[in-house]
Amino acid sequence: MATKALLITLLIAAAMAPALAVDYMVGEGEGWKLKVNYTEWAAGKTFVVGDNLIFMYPAEDHNVIQVSGADFKACNKSGALRGPYNSGNDKIALDAPGKRWYICGKEGHCDGGMKLVVSVEAGAPAPAPSSAPATGSLVWMAASVAAAFSMVMAF
Numbered sequence: 001m002a003t004k005a006l007l008i009t010l011l012i013a014a015a016m017a018p019a020l021a022v023d024y025m026v027g028e029g030e031g032w033k034l035k036v037n038y039t040e041w042a043a044g045k046t047f048v049v050g051d052n053l054i055f056m057y058p059a060e061d062h063n064v065i066q067v068s069g070a071d072f073k074a075c076n077k078s079g080a081l082r083g084p085y086n087s088g089n090d091k092i093a094l095d096a097p098g099k100r101w102y103i104c105g106k107e108g109h110c111d112g113g114m115k116l117v118v119s120v121e122a123g124a125p126a127p128a129p130s131s132a133p134a135t136g137s138l139v140w141m142a143a144s145v146a147a148a149f150s151m152v153m154a155f
């Protein structure tokens with residue numbers, strides 16, 4: 001009985017929590033390497049601010065450089081905006097909306113397909129701090145947490 005109420009409370013709290021950030025393994029099981037079509041990999045995925053890209057590769061074989069759209073098109077690594085990243089396990093935070101272009105800086109690899117463009121969407125807008133609904137949901141959240149806490153203490 002108490003367990004069921006607790007479960008419901010937790011489900012409500014979970015539903016109100018902001019969407020969790022997603023870690024995207026670039027290339028899935030293939031990782032970051034030659035002869036993978038990263039346009040296909042990115043197709044149909046929705047990248048949101050707060051998500052991360054993870055580039056996995058043997059550190060001595062590849063790297064990751066963020067470049068401009070023009071440099072991406074030309075496979076030009078000279079104008080790095082960020083990077084090179086070269087740990088072989090690079091977790092890159094998508095911290096702002098907009099397009100981001102990544103290439104491998106090793107000779108010929110960008111031309112060989114190691115290039116990825118993602119379009120990052122803004123997350124859900126933060127509620128205005130002083131608006132009534134936001135205050136109401138804060139009170140509701142506090143009440144839920146208090147209820148859950150008291151039920152936990154009752155066990």
Ligand SMILES: *[C@@H]1O[C@H](CO)[C@@H](O)[C@H](O)[C@H]1NC(C)=O
Binds near residue numbers: 038040
């Ligand atoms: C990668 O896939 C996209 C979408 O299917 C396609 O348009 C493009 O030509 C492919 N690129 C290569 C190099 O095969």
Ligand SMILES: *[C@@H]1O[C@H](CO)[C@@H](O)[C@H](O)[C@H]1NC(C)=O
Binds near residue numbers: 074076077078079
């Ligand atoms: C490559 O990028 C650098 C820096 O952005 C730029 O000065 C240079 O002209 C570019 N080269 C080509 C071939 O686009």
Ligand SMILES: [Cu+2]
Binds near residue numbers: 033062106
């Ligand atoms: Cu490479």
